[in-house]
Amino acid sequence: MATINKNYLKLPGSYLFSDIAKKVKKFADANPEAEIIRLGIGDVTRPLAPAVIKALHAAVDEMGQAETFRGYAPDLGYEFLRDTIAREDFQKRGCDIAPDEIFVSDGAKCDCGNIQELFATDNRIAVCDPVYPVYVDSNVMAGRTGDYDPTTDRFGNVVYMTCSAENGFVPQLPEEKPDLIYLCFPNNPTGAVITKNELQKWVDYANENDCVILYDAAYEAFITEENIPHSIYECDGAKNCAVEFRSFSKTAGFTGLRLGFTVIPKDLTCKGEKLHPLWARRHGTKYNGAPYIVQRAGEAIYTPEGRAQIMEQIGYYRENAKIILEGLQSAGYTVSGGVNAPYIWLKCPDGMSSWQFFDHLLQKANVVGTPGVGFGPGGEGYFRLTAFGDRDKTAQAVERIKAL
């Protein structure tokens, strides 16, 4: 008799964005004249860069001719893309990462969700609170987290690392030793970053305690300040303890095109077993490579032309972030993030809860954001705004909030 994986039933409903949508719909129906501005979901709005469009058209044409048609891609990605990534994203930053340590995929979300498969089910994970939900949920599904406690909104067998104003939203090294540590910098949802010196401490801790760090660097393109590492491999010894996830989604607006990659150094072992061949085997068994045309699109962002265009795009979002950040600061809000990240994290005023502030902002300013508590109990009393919107609407939203 077939039976289901009961770990799935441990997951509490994932209602954050559907709850938001319902509340917004209800308000819009009751207030048809309100011009609602959405700064909630972390999806980009700028069109793909001309160099990317050009590369896509060229690759599509190749697929239409017998002489240049491409069937199955190499499971791990085309060499032209892996070589380019290794050189541009790593070697030029002094990180000794080889092309065959790069695994091209259809996005960092998939890779972040799938990576846990390589580890034993009794491994214990550590995550920040608040946190991007995929890290925890994928481990719940695999039976690695224990049961959910609705009174604390936490799972029994997870090490939660609180990120609060007290620690600048950068976690402290955990006292209870985990096996796997998820870190995301620049951070979603808080927009916080970690300095190279601070990240080095995590790498040293992981090497001392035989932990593996699962490092999500999906937002690295938004870093503006010096001494903030773009890759964990800028730290000494990271090749022995860290996997890194990267994405083209926010770097080049590929959320609807799907491209990302994961770095698994060949030196990375767990109790003497290398992770690299396991991930290669996983890719070979359960994945069939990212589309050729999308890999060519990815390659295009590394050309001088493509680079200039995506930097302009990122500049647009950065300016949005600045407008939100400075506007809210001038209005007396306690705000962080936004300088090296597309997310602005603000403390709800007057002791409001995340959802109270959501309702307040929707009703009084007709602006939609994301309640911080949706990312975990550590996010209660906070609120996330994103810089991925239209410039004029973003500025208008800020003016409305300032006028509250």
Add this chain to the structure above:
Amino acid sequence: MATINKNYLKLPGSYLFSDIAKKVKKFADANPEAEIIRLGIGDVTRPLAPAVIKALHAAVDEMGQAETFRGYAPDLGYEFLRDTIAREDFQKRGCDIAPDEIFVSDGAKCDCGNIQELFATDNRIAVCDPVYPVYVDSNVMAGRTGDYDPTTDRFGNVVYMTCSAENGFVPQLPEEKPDLIYLCFPNNPTGAVITKNELQKWVDYANENDCVILYDAAYEAFITEENIPHSIYECDGAKNCAVEFRSFSKTAGFTGLRLGFTVIPKDLTCKGEKLHPLWARRHGTKYNGAPYIVQRAGEAIYTPEGRAQIMEQIGYYRENAKIILEGLQSAGYTVSGGVNAPYIWLKCPDGMSSWQFFDHLLQKANVVGTPGVGFGPGGEGYFRLTAFGDRDKTAQAVERIKAL
């Protein structure tokens, strides 16, 4: 201390295609004048249909304009594609499948590999022998198969259903009751098909024994004969016991574009638990949707123009299959498949093993195929040729084999 998922270590090396490549390279190096014809790997060679190319260009242009740019796709697929699939592939064949029972993905391989996650790890799988390796390997990784026995080339806790000339390469209902049953028709590697009456027996068996059938219909577009079901949902009661996987790879040459879908009926339960919300949750957590441009490409094959073009393409491969099948038959080979499938399965002559015949064919005819034993011990003494090659080369290969 992080430790690996040791189930991965149970997998024997996957050397089939790399062993083939090595042998071919060695032969080619020693015989530089030999014109080698490859009919081994199941990858298509015809370019994408003009309607698909047109749809891709149009969608790429949409992605380049702010007004029509698309970010994250719906996790489960765009409605325009799900509606089209439900209508064209199912409702028009009398199968009562709704759009929201269709989950669009980047391919049947991924879905076939990932589906096992929804089930308890103590569920026992049944597979055909020979078999597409993904079904077994993905279950090995999850710890569902027991250990590998190199003397039998089999895993301890798997129900193997032998497919041989005696049963026309269609398995018999297993005596030992499994929980999950993988079936693939038209079959890879044998090219065998199952009649509707025979498939109905499997559906009845699954419903009587509370099994779930995981039905891989990736090659359904190659069916030419009446009374061969294109979908398992043509059978009564299948919505209560079967998941179906479909692919655009062989239907429309999308091996390098990546698009497929899985059907999970809302009526399908395991001990009262519905599978549909579990797969939706999996998609939502570990997947981010197929690219918009690729979903538009998929939609294009359902237009009258697109349909005509892909039928012409499939016709081309079918004619290749016919040339191989009839040519080998006329030369006295025992051959099956090829009528409703792109694969021709032949019995190695003179008692040769699969690899002996591989060497024989490579050396004497300079033709590359796939040794049947690579798909499991049940394939020993057999050999697979594919119809996905170039017409002239395919005909030439057959002439060479006939001349042996």
